[in-house]
Amino acid sequence: xxxxxxxxxxxxxxxxxxxxxxxxxxxxxxxxxxxxxxxxxxxxxxxxxxxxxxxxxxxxxxxxxxxxxxxxxxxxxxxxxxxxxxxxxxxxxxxxxxxxxxxxxxxxxxxxxxxxx
Amino acid sequence: xxxxxxxxxxxxxxxxxxxxxxxxxxxxxxxxxxxxxxxxxxxxxxxxxxxxxxxxxxxxxxxxxxxxxxxxxxxxxxxxxxxxxxxxxxxxxxxxxxxxxxxxxxxxxxxx
Numbered sequence: 001x002x003x004x005x006x007x008x009x010x011x012x013x014x015x016x017x018x019x020x021x022x023x024x025x026x027x028x029x030x031x032x033x034x035x036x037x038x039x040x041x042x043x044x045x046x047x048x049x050x051x052x053x054x055x056x057x058x059x060x061x062x063x064x065x066x067x068x069x070x071x072x073x074x075x076x077x078x079x080x081x082x083x084x085x086x087x088x089x090x091x092x093x094x095x096x097x098x099x100x101x102x103x104x105x106x107x108x109x110x111x112x113x114x115x116x117x
Numbered sequence: 118x119x120x121x122x123x124x125x126x127x128x129x130x131x132x133x134x135x136x137x138x139x140x141x142x143x144x145x146x147x148x149x150x151x152x153x154x155x156x157x158x159x160x161x162x163x164x165x166x167x168x169x170x171x172x173x174x175x176x177x178x179x180x181x182x183x184x185x186x187x188x189x190x191x192x193x194x195x196x197x198x199x200x201x202x203x204x205x206x207x208x209x210x211x212x213x214x215x216x217x218x219x220x221x222x223x224x225x226x227x228x229x
Binding site for chain 1: 155170176211216218220
């Protein structure tokens, strides 16, 4: 059974940093691209960052470029999102999602990030 | 690629059909010949769940009252008879242009 378990969210002040983690199980982690998708309160879904299975290529949406870094440790079956210079508009539930053939076939339950003073 | 859904709000009577439209700003046929158009359901308080992939393929466990259709830039999710458990927000998403996957705005389905 595929499981994705996010952690690391919390309350942080504007300008602060957080590191999110996503522990994966139930599939060959290194064989699949992974993404972080966020959802601000009452809003829709948007892809934040993506990374290939081997970690050799990454993508960051323009609204986080230069502030967020996606990475993975395939030996630990874990996906990360390092977030710095956080802004109020980054407040959202952050989901990790498994990428397969142009789709997100499995999602984690999400971790809440709140940026507020 | 911009994904535009309509309607954004969909009140439906139990047992009646429902239809959601999704239009993309560019064609979604990939160079491999497949069309990576997906539909997700997000029930209140839950994470998104994929219902349909590659336009019309239902995921395991998805009731057959859900169906997807379309081609090119126009796609539709249909529910043949709405049940109470179908309440939530439905999103289309294109996965043709990796890594820039994009979602529609979401359609909120509620029971009249």
